[in-house]
Amino acid sequence: MPNGQVADRGVRAGLPAVESSRGLFMQVRKQRRLLAFAISTALALPVAAAVTATTAQAVDCVGVSIPLTGNIQTTINANPAGTTYCLAAGVYKLSSPISLKTGDTLWGVGPSPTTGTMLSGAQVMTGWVASGSNWYVNGVLPPDYGSNTTGIQCEDNVLNQCWRKEDIFRGSSTQLVRVGSIADLAPGKFYADYAANRVYVRDNPTTTTMQISRASSAIASGTTTDVTVRGLGVRYFANQSQSGAVQLGTRWNVFSVSIAYNHAAGFKFEQGDGASLSASGVSYNGQLGGAVYRATNFSVTDVEVHHNNPQANYQVYDWESGGIKVSTHSTGVLDTVTTHDNLGVGLWADSYAGSSATTSGLEMRDSAITNNSADGIRFEISSNGYIHGSTITGNGCDLLGRRGAGVGGLFDGAGIDVNTANTVEITGNTVSGNFNAIGGQHRKDRTLEDNVTPIYLTGLNVHDNTVTSTRCANGYGLGLTGVVTNDKAGHPQTYTTDNNRFVSNDYKIPAADGGLTAVRYSWAGSNSHKWATWTSPTGDNQDAGGTAVAIP
Template identity: 40%
Template sequence: MPVIANENKATTAAKSETAEQAASRVLPSHRPGRTTATPGKPQPKATHPTAAPSKKPGTSTTPTKKPTSTPTKPVEPTLPTTPSVDSDEAGPAVAGPCVGTVIEPGQNAQSIVNSKPAGTTFCFAAGLHRISQTIRPKADQVLASAKRAVLTGSVPLTGWAKSGSAWVVRGALPAAYGKSGECEDNQANICYLREQLFLDDVHLTRVASVSAVKAGTFYADYAANAIYLGSNPVGHAVEMSKTATAIESGATGVVVRGLTIEHFASAPQAGALVSGPGWNVTANDVRWNHAVGVMLVKANSTKVDKNLIHNNGQLGLGQYSSAAAAVTRNIISSNNTDGFWIADWESGGIKSTRSSGTVSGNVIKSNKGIGMWADVADDGRVISGNQITGNAADGIRFEISRNGTISGNTVTGNGFGTGRGSGTSLWDGGGININTSSGVVIKGNKVSGNVNGVTIQSRTRGSGPWGTYLLRDVQVTGNTIEMTGGTQATGMVQNAGAAVPAGEIVFSGNKYILDDLGTQRFSRFGAKLTVAGWQSAGLDAIGTFLAR
């Protein structure tokens, strides 16, 4: 299902950074030696969306925002971090042994998997496995590697010819297909294109015309079936993402462990790895796929643990219509490399819709979008003990959902990278953003150095499975909230038609660190307040307020 869009879109588009600027390669990208298998046809159809309709139900009367400049990011916060997974405690390095049917590079993995009964363990040997056909495991089968096998959806591109200042190859692209998704640069609108190029394993930046091609970039002309490259390919390996999905099945109890999954041409909102119910997705490295790295679809009780999920084109992990899933001890970083809309279109770290479960003990950092987003009828969501740092949009957003617990997280340095359609007011979110949701507890978090601290929004958002979406019963207690430097405020906003009854929002027992106790770092339904005004409004009467 498509995305929930921002109610207050600015009319001008901010030009997106290149994908290379967006995605610092903070995790290792080395691959074992190559063994070539026969490439197959791409799978262009996106079958597993992650979010909800592109138009929000109901009509908002929130005034349109004027674009505002992003403030200077404050100095690094001094608050301690939440203990969670370290980089040497996740990924294929911690996968453990594999004993079973061996799949060698060059063999047809799906044919071998299909020939064996449910419950079989398959061990991918070391090397590069070119996946031309999606692997569809049976119930309780294990797809694993103790040798850091790489499953790739890309094919080599050869036969380049000089063309002006660029190089061209013809005949490698599929037929042109329709647009989907929302791009940060909504003039060029090229983020939806799935066939991504890599030069010696380095992700190249797509441009919108032949004239824009330069070193490190490429242009794909689908009408002429030609790809133009700005870097000399002679003596280098050039590859193009082609196969849409590495692994996908509705079978129960599948284990995926110790694999590197990269270069799959997944459509927007679709995953390179698509889990069914009761799966265990552990100690994998899922990277450089066009859209979503790991996608849970009707995947009740699935566990996603100790994975590296990074540098995917749109989103690290998506969860759709999946109850009681556990996302734990993963490092989810630097996603949205391909220019999807940062502020409000499911780009970034994690997006969950119509689901429940836990997101705990993860590192969610440096994603070009929202860190953790529960959106559209999530019901029973626990977000706890995560380090959520340096994401371009909100650290945590809990939107038109209910029964959420957000506790014990360290949320720092988020919200300073939004562009199109976003500003710095409480309408634009911050460290923790609650939007028209009910039954939410925010407790024991350390929130510092974000564009805003804790933002509570009441909007007109129509109806969902339990009736009208309303902002009700939100408790903010026992948190440490630092608002200095570029941090704007903590507080609440409401639009016409969405007034919040007294007593439905509680701030109590929080500790605030401010640069000056006389500064207006608080806001209540449009009124900017000092500490005295905040407490006079019945908020944090027993709170602690400290000046740095």
């Protein structure tokens, strides 16, 4: 089994193991994709209709019913572990996270904001007062909680407000942009004065419902194991940076959920060994679609992750924003994930994800990664990666002028970017139209967790991919494939005994860029190599068995 490949996917995703029957497997996958598409589509719908919905519960749910007027946590506290809770259609307003017991099931009608079950962390704001061209309301903010002292990086590091948790919504899905003073107010923006406990807006707030996110998260995992959550929408939670509105613990199974408009991450595996998230939609969250932290044997399957980090404005290029980030010895699989239009990296492994001690690593497979502002896939300071069968298109094209981003060379990333990591296999992918194609980087002074032992780019095996070596449609990037290092003199092994290699890849290069004579390859300190040099035994000696053709 290739490094990072995970067996028994069907069982781990909470479905029968159907790998032995290809036809049945494909039927299950198709059903899941259709469900995920329906959930994603529902995210854009208004939530107002759900407020007045009937109290009908899920037809198949057998357990303890909790009406909209009931208190979910009080009901859980009054029942034994292993209870199934049947929620009604409509909106449950939460002031604190739900804490379940081992073996519990939380079952909603469905994730649709109009006909399903919604967990909301928002408060409706009333009592607006006109003040010149602005409006304000008192008493809706928490006490001021200080300044950004934890290293959180905002795209706008002058305003430096991305870490502030409270978001304002006009109606159900129009999120206002935070500004730093009353003088900066304009339509579509808000100013929060924590000292005065007052929120200001420019748009007339009396013609619609105005909400502020206040509750810290929807579902907390703690040490509880073997929980199932299904058929829910989760919106408007004021979760702090790097935390999830929905947390998944050990052997949790979460499916058929929509998670949107929360301040930081939509979901987070919190040491959730054997946990799974499937058939769900995650969008318009302020920082990340989701995160996986210290979780072994996890799975994320048939999930659409899009348009995250749209308003909170965390740093786009290089600080925990965008689609999904996996870190800290997490091992498992990201399978059939559609991640697109996120302001950040599409799929990101970092900070010792995977495992250098075992063959159990991190697999990213059969996914569609498109139009993310930074790298499509970034595998950084991690081990045992297996990236295959995916389509990676149009990523990194929104970096020009972004904080920390460079001019678009291979050091700035790629559609698939492997950065100071070891034992990563990249195969069977289709890569096109990114700011660079497939790149490896070695950066000096990177270490293991002991902060002493250096880590190098080693064992990068890129083979049998199809690469259309086009730049971004806006002209950004260089369309490069290859390996770069900022320590060639100190560690020349990057190009020799570290076993980084490209084999049997097929390239398509626009004739207008020069076709086979175009500069598209980077090796041994040069970013200006052509196909002849790239493949020559006396040159870079890469891509034996590969092909290159010019395309119109």
